[in-house]
Amino acid sequence: DAKTTQPPSMDCAEGRAANLPCNHSTISGNEYVYWYRQIHSQGPQYIIHGLKNNETNEMASLIITEDRKSSTLILPHATLRDTAVYYCIVTTSLQGAQKLVFGQGTRLTINP
């Protein structure tokens, strides 16, 4: 699976959009980009995933560049409860058999 690079930490003001970048320059054509977050040692929470097109759900938006070598997770109106470690993971999706390789992620702190 392709390796990802994320900044170790970021800060964002409450109510503003939080934009978390991820580089995955060695991504293959059949690999998806997944985002998870982990709030204070709880189990990781699935946020969103995509292959080529931008995706949006009730939690976030995922913007993938045209060459697929990088992506940005956007939390449109960050709240204090969004403080967490955010993981960007690239993996194939083979009928649920994908292994997730977690890097160190980005520790996002939302400030009041």
Add this chain to the structure above:
Amino acid sequence: SAVISQKPSRDICQRGTSLTIQCQVDSQVTMMFWYRQQPGQSLTLIATANQGSEATYESGFVIDKFPISRPNLTFSTLTVSNMSPEDSSIYLCSVSGLIGRGTDTQYFGPGTRLTVL
């Protein structure tokens, strides 16, 4: 998504003993996984729990230390054997391939926090 529970949620154990962690999911799934998260570190995959056959272990993890069972499509156990303080970690169960729902997304349980004295 799936609702996943783990028991116990936390435990403090003496070195040399063993602990079995249970993972229960509220719907049938094709895949179940076990991860370890050591203090201050990211998650590392221990093994894939296979129904009806031996688990598939990742490099650095062996069956004698981490025996795994998966008797059906909704339940799995991980045993941490002959524990030492280095085994103090959060152990997490995850599932994917929700049968009948057509999703490959992997969902995680709440974790079991283990401290070995």
